[in-house]
Amino acid sequence: MRHSIRSQTPSDHRDTPRSNRPARDPFGDRSTKRPERAVLAGVLLPNTKADLRNPLGELAALAESAGVKVVDTMIQKRTELSAAYALGKGRLAELVERVTAAQADVVIFDNDLAPRQIRGLEEAVGRKVIDRSELILDIFASRAKTREAQLQVELAQLEYTAPRLRGLWTHLERIAGAGGGTAAGAVGGVGTRGPGERQIEIDRRVIKERISFLKREIAEIDRRKQREVGSRSDQFTVSLVGYTNSGKSTLLNKLTHADQFVANLLFATLDTKTVRWSLGEARSVLLSDTVGFIRDLPHGLVASFRATLEETIHADLLLHVVDISSTTAWQQMESVDAVLENLGCAKIPQLTLLNKVDIADHSAMAEMLAQHRRDVLRISALTGEGLDELVREVTRRAEGDAVDVTVRVPHTEGKTITELLKVADVRERRYLSEGVELDVRINRSQLRQLQGRFPAMTVATPEPLVDNPEAQLDD
Helix, strand or coil, rough: CCCCCCCCHHHHHHHHHHHHHCCCCCCCCCCCCCCCCEEEEEEEEECCCCCCCCCCCHHHHHHHHHEEEEEEEEECCCCEEEECCCHHHHHHHHHHHHHHHHHHCCCEEEEEECCCHHHHHHHHCEEEEHHHHHHHHHHHCCCCCCHHHHHHHHHHHHHHHHHHHHHHCHHHHHHHHCCCCCHHHHCCCCCCCHHHHHHHHHHHHHHHHHHHHHHHHHHHHHHHHHEEEEEEEECCEEEEECCCCHHHHHHHHHHHHHCCCCCCCCCCCCCCEEEEEEEECEEEEEEECCCECCCCHHHHHHHHCCCCHHHHCCCCCCEEEECCCCCHHHHHHHHHHHHHHHCCCCCCCEEEEEECCCCCCCCCHHHHHHHHHCCEEEECCCCCCCCHHHHHHHHHHCCEEEEEEEEEEEECHHHHHHHHHHHHEEEEEECCCCEEEEEEEEEEHHHHHHHHCCCCEEECCCCCCCCCCCCCCCC
């Protein structure tokens, strides 16, 4: 039985408490001193999105993030994957030789493989074989710290495992049915004999029940997230999006001193962090850092992490951070656009930030991206270059159709004044016997939201905030 995500089916953990269930690990016990040695392999198909100059570069970075040592690589160009082994027979023989010579423990494919292909490859090379999706799922499992992230990763893992169950139990002996005979007529038919099939049925049922439970839990998290995000609808929200390791967390720290974890690793952080970003002159917005995206991100992960990405889905402005120092910046940008389209975020206003200009030497790439995108700024999250211009641009967008109004707040409504100061630029403040009167500049929609939440606040101005002439502000 393989020691991997695919082999650790729910039947192995039926008595394990849900809250303490260990993360499934396709690389075994990583507490040992020697990291697992991996041979990377990939089939370049005609429609590949990989960097042709270094086709396995990103897979190598993913393997490093998983704590695996890459000892060799192999690439084959084909029009389609071989049904049995993904590779052709000649390259399969070469892979066997490379694995043996390098004393590798695992073979990692850059393609998504079918259970039959994985089974065939493992029989041929005598080592465990995992594909790109399983590697990414493993990294997410090792990075998940909060219960929310752990539930989401487990759901994606189980949905990945479910269709592969038949290939997991081929190690069990197929025995005849109750009749005791070995002829075809003595059993229930091909593929229905022996303890292997019974174990498959048990695991299918357990997986189905667990998936249902996880979906209910995540749905509740999603509803709670929606309420939480909805409660901030009176504030301008900005979300950082981008390819993994593009510098989003570094930018968040530079802008807000948020102390977000930063590491030169793919998927260094999985959980969304939202902090207040002061733009100066008593104006601030909410800034969120989200999980990074990647080429061919498993669909199950995008679906299960929808609750985590709620900040992005309901943002007023997206800051799309692009690592301009990467030779694959264009492909990375397109991968992020595809995920945003999948999430329904394509129409949210977006500002593209060409990050790492302090180390980029691809000026032609920067020019091409700048011409392709409408709103582009060149920045360095590390040195601070271009961030003043970024603050000015976000301030301009946050103000939107701002208006100058005078509001009156009773002395007893301290919370109202606190919330007002968060979203408005206060020009003057006067203390009267009946309360505090403030001259502010504020976005129209934010003012309407505050009026709905704090009815004790009155607005004294002749200018209407809505098109309906009957809905005027108090004189």
